[in-house]
Amino acid sequence: MNIEDIRRVLIVGAGTMGQQIGLQCAMHGYQVMLYDIDLAALDTAQTQIKMYTGHLTAQGRLAQGEVEAVLARIIPTSDPQQAAEADLLSESVPEDPALKGKILAQFNDICPAHTLFTTNTSTLLPSMFAEATGRPAQFAAFHFHQFVWESNVVDIMPHPGTAAETVALLELFARRIGQIPIVLKKENYGYVFNAMLSALNRAALSLAAGGVASVEDVDRAWMVVMKTRIGPFGILDVIGLETAWDITEYWAKALHDHQLQANADFLKNYIEQNRLGLKNGQGFYTYPNPVYQQPGFLTGE
Ligand SMILES: NC(=O)c1ccc[n+]([C@@H]2O[C@H](COP(=O)([O-])OP(=O)(O)OC[C@H]3O[C@@H](n4cnc5c(N)ncnc54)[C@H](O)[C@@H]3O)[C@@H](O)[C@H]2O)c1
Known part of the structure; x- marks a missing residue:
């Protein structure tokens, strides 16, 4: 897989972080499936994302003429099958290791074999659910900071089984979505x-x-x-x-x-x-x- 093969991003969990990561990817030209189990959360996410585009245009970070196209690239869904057609998955469900493991395993069953899996966990370690992903070599933590477009540092934290190729792809992808990658040399609670x-x-x-x-x-x-x-x-x-x-x-x-x-x-x-x-x-x-x-x-x- 090379960086050009990443075109579609699946955001799992459309809360505070999922909304911002999804919007950041869409602003950089990626097709985004915004998945949440809760329909009300998806409604809120759409309203919130529109509001963010208002701030971003006011700040000069997004051209007014681009807004419609950016929003059109974000497809909200509560259907895992529809969401699963992605090249990179970014998980932002609540900070509960059992829940994260369950969701990653669920998407492992339905995502294509090449899909890279990432978690945005704040304080847990990717090794806690690496096996649950069913694709540990293609899995690492990829951790954003609020607001994603302003505090644009992303931690890339491999677990011992992450392939070097996965880390290299995530570094390139981070740059493509306007982030500064910080690659950790080993797992650490709370990143940097x-x-x-x-x-x-x-x-x-x-x-x-x-x-x-x-x-x-x-x-x-x-x-x-x-x-x-x-x-x-x-x-x-x-x-x-x-x-x-x-x-x-x-x-x-x-x-x-x-x-x-x-x-x-x-x-x-x-x-x-x-x-x-x-x-x-x-x-x-x-x-x-x-x-x-x-x-x-x-x-x-
Ligand atoms: N808030 C922050 O500043 C911040 C920063 C970096 C990382 N994080 C991490 O990101 C993750 C999400 O945090 P948040 O603040 O966005 O949480 P949030 O509560 O705002 O959003 C979580 C979303 O996950 C959804 N969800 C719950 N169960 C689900 C399931 N089974 N399937 C699909 N969606 C489900 C909820 O409906 C909700 O919309 C956490 O691991 C957190 O530690 C948070």
Whole structure:
């Protein structure tokens, strides 16, 4: 297989990440099957993707005249058979190893033999479900960052059984869709950027969950000292509180870590109030125009 043979991309899971990865591929000329088990999620995805094209044209990243063609390249479907005709699969279902393994095995049965399989897992390792793919040599983690067109670094993380050819193809493909590939030399929980971000999120959540400092003060301290436009809780809103909870809860249980469990419970409390983050307009902050972007926030006046 060579890079020209990759023309059709299958996105499995049309949530926060699947929408962005699908749109990024379509903007770079690829045919995209956007698959989700949930019809309502597919409707939301289409609305969200249209909204993203509005932002992208306003930012000058996408020409207005291209929008229709880009959208036409994205085909939403809940039919796995229709979705399966692809050369590269990018999986973005929730962070649950059993679910990811099940879905990858399901698509192994119906995708062509040449299809490359990738996972966008944030914190798991590809070796956890390499066998489930039925094609371990053609499988690696291919992990994006939000927003895919702005934070355009993609981790390529092979497991011990990934073929060198798969890594080389993914590197080329990453460049073709406007991403900067970071190829890991070995498996590592959290890749490169996420390994650093997880430590920050853990510290921020521990401060707020432990009643040491408010959400706003944690962000204020980080933003002022690091000269950033967003703090850890603003980032958690962008990630989505359900995804952040999935990850924190999984590791709290796996490591029997009491602080992580307190952090997961803290997140759960927001989720139970339907505060899911940027995706539904309310999380730690309220959108649009969250208070941390308003004058006076940094000085706390
Ligand atoms: N949110 C982030 O910033 C971010 C960044 C990088 C990687 N990730 C990873 O990407 C993955 C997805 O995260 P997300 O934030 O996009 O989640 P999300 O909850 O926004 O979306 C997940 C989607 O998967 C769908 N789904 C659930 N079960 C399914 C099934 N059996 N078949 C098909 N679709 C199914 C859901 O309907 C939903 O639309 C996770 O592994 C996460 O760790 C997330």
